[in-house]
Amino acid sequence: MAPDLQKSAKIRRQPKQARSQERVNRILDVAEQLFIEVGYDQTTTRAIATRAEVPVGTLYQFFPDKEALLKALADRYFEQEYHLFAQLHAAMADAPIAEYVDRVVDAFDQFATDHPGYRAVLNHLIDLMTVADARNLDEYDQQILVILARFLAQRNTSLTLEKCELIAMTTIKVVNELLWLSLTRDRAFQHQIIAETKTLLTAYLQTYQIE
Amino acid sequence: MAPDLQKSAKIRRQPKQARSQERVNRILDVAEQLFIEVGYDQTTTRAIATRAEVPVGTLYQFFPDKEALLKALADRYFEQEYHLFAQLHAAMADAPIAEYVDRVVDAFDQFATDHPGYRAVLNHLIDLMTVADARNLDEYDQQILVILARFLAQRNTSLTLEKCELIAMTTIKVVNELLWLSLTRDRAFQHQIIAETKTLLTAYLQTYQIE
Amino acid sequence: MAPDLQKSAKIRRQPKQARSQERVNRILDVAEQLFIEVGYDQTTTRAIATRAEVPVGTLYQFFPDKEALLKALADRYFEQEYHLFAQLHAAMADAPIAEYVDRVVDAFDQFATDHPGYRAVLNHLIDLMTVADARNLDEYDQQILVILARFLAQRNTSLTLEKCELIAMTTIKVVNELLWLSLTRDRAFQHQIIAETKTLLTAYLQTYQIE
Amino acid sequence: MAPDLQKSAKIRRQPKQARSQERVNRILDVAEQLFIEVGYDQTTTRAIATRAEVPVGTLYQFFPDKEALLKALADRYFEQEYHLFAQLHAAMADAPIAEYVDRVVDAFDQFATDHPGYRAVLNHLIDLMTVADARNLDEYDQQILVILARFLAQRNTSLTLEKCELIAMTTIKVVNELLWLSLTRDRAFQHQIIAETKTLLTAYLQTYQIE
DNA sequence: TATGAATGAGACTTCATTCAT
DNA sequence: GATGAATGAAGTCTCATTCAT
Numbered sequence: 001m002a003p004d005l006q007k008s009a010k011i012r013r014q015p016k017q018a019r020s021q022e023r024v025n026r027i028l029d030v031a032e033q034l035f036i037e038v039g040y041d042q043t044t045t046r047a048i049a050t051r052a053e054v055p056v057g058t059l060y061q062f063f064p065d066k067e068a069l070l071k072a073l074a075d076r077y078f079e080q081e082y083h084l085f086a087q088l089h090a091a092m093a094d095a096p097i098a099e100y101v102d103r104v105v106d107a108f109d110q111f112a113t114d115h116p117g118y119r120a121v122l123n124h125l126i127d128l129m130t131v132a133d134a135r136n137l138d139e140y141d142q143q144i145l146v147i148l149a150r151f152l153a154q155r156n157t158s159l160t161l162e163k164c165e166l167i168a169m170t171t172i173k174v175v176n177e178l179l180w181l182s183l184t185r186d187r188a189f190q191h192q193i194i195a196e197t198k199t200l201l202t203a204y205l206q207t208y209q210i211e
Numbered sequence: 212m213a214p215d216l217q218k219s220a221k222i223r224r225q226p227k228q229a230r231s232q233e234r235v236n237r238i239l240d241v242a243e244q245l246f247i248e249v250g251y252d253q254t255t256t257r258a259i260a261t262r263a264e265v266p267v268g269t270l271y272q273f274f275p276d277k278e279a280l281l282k283a284l285a286d287r288y289f290e291q292e293y294h295l296f297a298q299l300h301a302a303m304a305d306a307p308i309a310e311y312v313d314r315v316v317d318a319f320d321q322f323a324t325d326h327p328g329y330r331a332v333l334n335h336l337i338d339l340m341t342v343a344d345a346r347n348l349d350e351y352d353q354q355i356l357v358i359l360a361r362f363l364a365q366r367n368t369s370l371t372l373e374k375c376e377l378i379a380m381t382t383i384k385v386v387n388e389l390l391w392l393s394l395t396r397d398r399a400f401q402h403q404i405i406a407e408t409k410t411l412l413t414a415y416l417q418t419y420q421i422e
Numbered sequence: 423m424a425p426d427l428q429k430s431a432k433i434r435r436q437p438k439q440a441r442s443q444e445r446v447n448r449i450l451d452v453a454e455q456l457f458i459e460v461g462y463d464q465t466t467t468r469a470i471a472t473r474a475e476v477p478v479g480t481l482y483q484f485f486p487d488k489e490a491l492l493k494a495l496a497d498r499y500f501e502q503e504y505h506l507f508a509q510l511h512a513a514m515a516d517a518p519i520a521e522y523v524d525r526v527v528d529a530f531d532q533f534a535t536d537h538p539g540y541r542a543v544l545n546h547l548i549d550l551m552t553v554a555d556a557r558n559l560d561e562y563d564q565q566i567l568v569i570l571a572r573f574l575a576q577r578n579t580s581l582t583l584e585k586c587e588l589i590a591m592t593t594i595k596v597v598n599e600l601l602w603l604s605l606t607r608d609r610a611f612q613h614q615i616i617a618e619t620k621t622l623l624t625a626y627l628q629t630y631q632i633e
Numbered sequence: 634m635a636p637d638l639q640k641s642a643k644i645r646r647q648p649k650q651a652r653s654q655e656r657v658n659r660i661l662d663v664a665e666q667l668f669i670e671v672g673y674d675q676t677t678t679r680a681i682a683t684r685a686e687v688p689v690g691t692l693y694q695f696f697p698d699k700e701a702l703l704k705a706l707a708d709r710y711f712e713q714e715y716h717l718f719a720q721l722h723a724a725m726a727d728a729p730i731a732e733y734v735d736r737v738v739d740a741f742d743q744f745a746t747d748h749p750g751y752r753a754v755l756n757h758l759i760d761l762m763t764v765a766d767a768r769n770l771d772e773y774d775q776q777i778l779v780i781l782a783r784f785l786a787q788r789n790t791s792l793t794l795e796k797c798e799l800i801a802m803t804t805i806k807v808v809n810e811l812l813w814l815s816l817t818r819d820r821a822f823q824h825q826i827i828a829e830t831k832t833l834l835t836a837y838l839q840t841y842q843i844e
Numbered sequence: 845t846a847t848g849a850a851t852g853a854g855a856c857t858t859c860a861t862t863c864a865t
Numbered sequence: 866g867a868t869g870a871a872t873g874a875a876g877t878c879t880c881a882t883t884c885a886t
Contacts, residue, residue: 020849039338041252045877055851060878120338127250127334138395170389170407177388178381184349196381203414255859260869267861268868277860461760463674466880471848478882479847488881545756549672560817592811592829599810600803606771618803625836653870678856688872693857 024062026052028076031069032117040070040124067128073121078140081118084111085144093151097211101201105175109194112179119180141172148172155210167208171201235273237263239287242280247328251281251335278339284332289351295322296355304362308422312412316386320405323390330391352383359383366421378419382412446484449474450498453491458539462492462546489550495543500562506533507566515573519633523623527597531616534601541602563594570594577632589630593623657695659685661709664702665750673703673757700761706754711773714751717744718777726784730844734834738808742827745812752813774805781805788843800841804834 030052034043045066049056063069088107092100112118122140148168153161175197182193205211241263245254256277260267274280299318303311323329333351359379364372386408393404416422452474456465467488471478485491510529514522534540544562570590575583597619604615627633663685667676678699682689696702721740725733745751755773781801786794808830815826838844 041338044875046875056878057851057853057880058849061849061851064878066877123334123338127252127331127338166403166407169392170404170411173388173392174385174411177384181380181384192377193381196377199418200381200385200411200415203418204411207410207414256861257859257869266868268863269866271861272867463760467882468848468880477847479884480845482882483846542760545760549674549753549756549760588825588829591814592826592833595810595814596807596833599806603802603806614799615803618799621840622803622807622833622837625840626833629832629836677854679854689857690859690872690874691870694870694872697857699856 020062023052023054023058027054027059027062028069028073032073032121035070035073035120035124036117040120070121070125070128073117074125074140077115077118077121080115081108081111082143086147089147089151097155097205098198098202101198101205105179105194105198105201108175109179109182109190112183116183119183141169145169145172152205152208152210156208159208167205171204174200174204231273234263234265234269238265238270238273239280239284243284243328243332246281246284246331246335251331256280281332281336281339284328285336285351288326288329288332291326292319292322293354297358300358300362308366308416309409309413312409312416316390316405316409316412319386320390320393320401323394327394330394349380352380356380356383363416363419363421367419370419378416382415385411385415442484445474445476445480449476449481449484450491450494454495454539454543457492457495457542457546462542467491492543492547492550495539496547496562499537499540499543502537503530503533504565508569511569511573519577519627520620520624523620523627527601527616527620527623530597531601531604531612534605538605541605560591563591567591567594574627574630574632578630581630589627593626596622596626653695656685656687656691660687660692660695661702661706665706665754668703668706668753668757669750673699673753678702703754703758703761706750707758707773710748710751710754713748714741714744715776719780722780722784730788730838731831731835734831734838738812738827738831738834741808742812742815742823745816749816752816774802778802778805785838785841785843789841792841800838804837807833807837 027048031043031048034048034051037043045059046056048069049059052059063072084107085104088104092103095103145165145168148171149161149164152164152167153159159167178193178197178200182190182197185193238259242254242259245259245262248254256270257267259280260270263270274283295318296315299315303314306314356376356379359382360372360375363375363378364370370378389404389408389411393401393408396404449470453465453470456470456473459465467481468478470491471481474481485494506529507526510526514525517525567587567590570593571583571586574586574589575581581589600615600619600622604612604619607615660681664676664681667681667684670676678692679689681702682692685692696705717740718737721737725736728736778798778801781804782794782797785797785800786792792800811826811830811833815823815830818826
């Protein structure tokens with residue numbers, strides 16, 4: 001389900017045993033935690049291993065290098081986000097657009113709140129890539145984008161699929177950015193930003209007679 | 212003019228002589244170039260000094276540490292962006308909103324194109340900060356935000372200034388994000404994204420009877 | 423037949439079954455190949471095991487450590503070299519010295535050409551030994567030396583066996599060195615070096631009235 | 634004077650100050666000592682730095698990596714050997730060949746005794762090179778070879794220079810090998826080997842009417 | 845007996861920053 | 866003020882070997 005990002009999350013050895021799988025998860029959890037706490041650069045692989053209570057060698061058995069942890073984390077985030085969206089989308093497919101926007105934005109807000117490392121991880125991934133690779137990252141959004149674009153095309157059959165993809169992309173980027181902004185603020189302001197996000201999206205989509 | 216970012220661009224010695232000022236600029240130009248070329252982490256202070264044809268010691272006379280280069284660069288970008296906006300805003304203050312949006316988005320697009328390092332620099336700055344500091348970065352936008360908020364309040368006097376600031380912030384974030392997205396695409400797609408940005412903003416602002 | 427080199431080729435388990443023996447040989451063949459290709463240090467035991475299509479654990483069942491592979495290889499080379507020499511020597515025991523030298527040098531040349539890893543292996547073995555151990559390596563030549571010394575003593579009965587051993591040792595070392603030199607050159611030069619080796623040896627032995 | 638071995642002894646910074654030069658020498662002395670004591674692989678750069686009483690960073694300021702130490706050492710050996718030979722050769726240019734051989738072999742013997750690390754260093758250098766590079770090492774001998782070849786050509790004008798170079802190369806290789814052999818033996822045996830070396834060389838050169 | 849995941853010491857090297865000259 | 870040699874803590878990653886299964 002995860003997109004085939006170039007070298008994405010290339011795990012050295014696919015852990016088959018329960019114990020190994022649990023270790024891999026623990027490593028990723030610790031990495032996420034430390035990346036948030038002290039930043040990617042300040043996080044040493046040894047620190048991750050130590051806190052995850054595995055020897056460094058074990059860490060390197062599963063992840064070829066530090067960067068791979070970042071990619072695996074991104075994959076994990078994406079997969080969760082995708083499932084969240086796909087489920088909600090299925091449930092809301094026939095709802096009026098205002099309600100659809102309302103529920104979806106709330107869901108993403110919840111997701112962002114629950115995964116404070118998401119943006120930090122994506123951010124670092126961007127830094128590690130040259131401009132040329134930058135587009136690869138979009139593939140993370142691709143799956144959601146396709147669903148969204150189809151949805152829009154159904155709501156307004158006069159729009160080309162190409163146009164719908166453009167609208168979908170715009171929508172996704174805007175939501176991500178505003179939700180991230182919201183995360184840096186206190187709860188009161190967060191609500192205002194989220195409300196504003198909904199207002200903005202509804203207005204935008206109505207421009208295309210999507211209702 | 213530059214906001215008082217914590218430790219922002221604290222230049223050790225204010226170069227008074229022409230030669231020094233020229234050196235500082237050369238150092239910043241080289242730093243910008245290298246940050247784009249190989250990334251912040253891969254750029255060594257020595258490499259910057261060497262390419263700028265100054266001794267490392269001299270670099271450290273003007274910048275207390277590597278991070279200060281990033282901040283100084285951000286300041287420089289901001290100042291240019293602010294002047295660009297302030298000038299254009301003054302000229303367009305009375306134009307219909309659609310035209311205003313059109314010209315301003317184009318101007319920011321041009322700016323982003325001319326300064327390919329802008330986003331990369333801001334990105335790294337974010338990485339270096341803990342979540343707590345993150346709001347500091349917004350101060351870069353603060354000046355533009357204030358002008359924009361006042362402008363909106365004038366166009367629709369029934370809106371509170373607080374609300375106008377929220378709208379302004381939303382607007383700025385959205386423009387930044389979509390323009391950055393545009394930068395990673397080919398020229399044809401860039402035009403589409405920019406057109407979409409304008410559509411979105413116009414629809415959004417019209418929601419508030421700003422015309 | 424192999425001399426009792428200290429720790430030499432101490433194989434952990436003498437493989438009695440055909441399959442095991444075949445595995446040991448395959449491991450040694452691969453080790454030889456890799457030592458030549460990338461060098462002893464760059465060759466990992468895992469790489470050897472993988473290419474030989476055996477699990478690492480199995481490799482360690484036959485060889486106590488990496489060094490043992492080197493020693494086993496040296497033993498294998500030696501044994502082959504010894505048989506080659508012993509056979510040829512028997513056939514040439516009565517030939518004039520010039521002809522003897524001619525045939526033996528040619529045979530060693532052929533052997534060196536056929537076993538490009540020989541010198542590399544010996545070389546590494548030397549590196550792994552302290553100066554004190556260095557003499558152990560000579561034991562590889564010991565068997566050939568003894569045959570040669572006896573041969574010389576028969577040809578000139580006025581020479582002590584001790585003296586003959588000295589001459590034999592000198593001869594062996596010289597041939598080894600010059601043949602190795604020859605290996606690093608193109609075919610045309612190789613012939614010249616080999617001819618020179620024969621000239622040198624014949625002159626040397628004639629000094630002792632060995633004809 | 635040292636041959637331009639590929640990347641040979643590429644010192645990062647040419648120490649111009651007396652203190653630095655002294656440090657470089659101290660580093661090389663310690664490296665030589667440790668390479669002999671525990672072998673190249675077992676010698677860590679940190680150990681070298683520590684014993685030489687310099688910080689590791691300083692070591693790396695002069696030598697780009699561990700291998701560079703080996704090469705610098707080889708260069709240093711060669712230069713000394715070359716000077717030794719050149720001087721002695723000048724003094725002996727007109728002596729009878731037996732006396733010439735006698736003195737030169739003794740001189741090389743002395744040199745080998747004084748520099749117990751010489752062969753170990755060359756040996757390691759060989760290991761680090763692919764077969765393709767192997768010939769580069771001969772360049773170390775090249776200067777001595779040229780002198781020797783010219784000398785032979787003068788002594789027997791009927792020999793081509795090419796032939797003389799072949800003879801010279803043979804001579805040098807043989808002497809090196811036998812002297813190294815001698816080093817691994819006790820004093821009594823050393824004398825025998827050296828005597829044998831002289832016998833062999835004299836017989837060999839007389840073959841070509843060099844007297 | 846056969847396997848291969850697990851181990852962790854330790855290697856090399858870098859580079860931001862200082863400070864004596 | 867200007868210089869750039871000196872510093873050394875710290876980082877990433879490897880790999881020979883073991884031993885539980």
